[in-house]
Structure formats: C-alpha cells, structure tokens
Amino acid sequence: MLPELIEEFDGHLKQAISDAQQLQSTLDLEFDYLKNSDLQAFQELQVRKQHDVQTIQLFDALRNQFCAKANIDREDKNFSQHLPPLQQTQWQHLLNLLESCEKTHRTSDFFMRTKLESISKALETLELSSPVTSTNLYNSLGNAFKSNIGRSLDKA
Numbered sequence: 001m002l003p004e005l006i007e008e009f010d011g012h013l014k015q016a017i018s019d020a021q022q023l024q025s026t027l028d029l030e031f032d033y034l035k036n037s038d039l040q041a042f043q044e045l046q047v048r049k050q051h052d053v054q055t056i057q058l059f060d061a062l063r064n065q066f067c068a069k070a071n072i073d074r075e076d077k078n079f080s081q082h083l084p085p086l087q088q089t090q091w092q093h094l095l096n097l098l099e100s101c102e103k104t105h106r107t108s109d110f111f112m113r114t115k116l117e118s119i120s121k122a123l124e125t126l127e128l129s130s131p132v133t134s135t136n137l138y139n140s141l142g143n144a145f146k147s148n149i150g151r152s153l154d155k156a
Contacts, residue, residue, distance in 0.1 A: 006084060009066045013090050016059035020097035023052040027104040034111050056098070 026049050033042040067074040072082050080088040 005066065005069055006087070009063075009083075010087055010090075012059060012062045012066070013087060013094065016056065017090060017094050017097065019052065019055040019059065020094055020101060023049075023056060023101050024097060024104065026052050027101055027108065031104060031108045031111065034108055034115070 026045065030042060030045055030049060033039075033045060064074050066072075067076075067079075070082065072079065076082070080091045083091060
C-alpha cells in the first residue's frame, strides 16, 4: 500500500478519534441535562450533537474512499488487518469510542422514554373523565361495581 495513502488515512483516523471523543462528551452532557430535567440546555445541545454525528459520518465516507483506493472491501470485518500496527490500535480505539457513544445514546433514549411514559401515565391519572380513574366499590355481598366519581366531579 502507498505510504501517502496510509499517511492520509492516518490523519483522518486521528481526526475521527477526536470527533468521537467530542461526540461522547456531547452525549454525556445530554444525559446529564435529561437527568436534571434541564430541557432548555438539552434542546440547545441538539445542534452540537447533530454536528458531531455528521463529522463521524464524514469519516465513514473518507474511510470508504481509502478502501476504494487501497482495493479493500469496505465491508471487511477485519478491516484493521489492512492497516499498519499503530493504525490498528487507533482503529480499535475509535471502535471502542463509538461503542461507548452508542451505549450512552441508548441510555439517554431509555431514560427519556421512561420519563415520557411516566408523564403520560400521570396525565391519564389526572383526567377526571377517564375510565381508569373510576373506583371499585363493593356492596354488602362483596360484589364489586364501578363508581364513576370522576365523572360526577366532571359534571359538577
């Protein structure tokens, strides 16, 4: 493989590692904002997150160009075997960073979905005319029947 090609890819790889570290930092901030319910900061962070993701996508395009120039199958699961030893280490570091980013993103996604589900259930409970808010009452024989207290409050 041409040394110039390897050197060019090395520069892209180092930049991708830096970009992945930035993405991880952004995702960590995003989770903190979610945890602290700082929705304004969370919303403002989305532009930065989108930019960080786009830089990673740019690296993927540059890697595909490298593969085409070096006659490497871009889908090769053992891509790193085509790289010099130092770049193999860097490549593995990048993959580890991206895996960590994915884990943090999934954690934030799960946290957000759980919060939204809790809010949705709280809103359902607060609806006075909801059949969910009707109360089970029992007669003297122990038979249950529904009382629509919420509906009578709604009519009042």
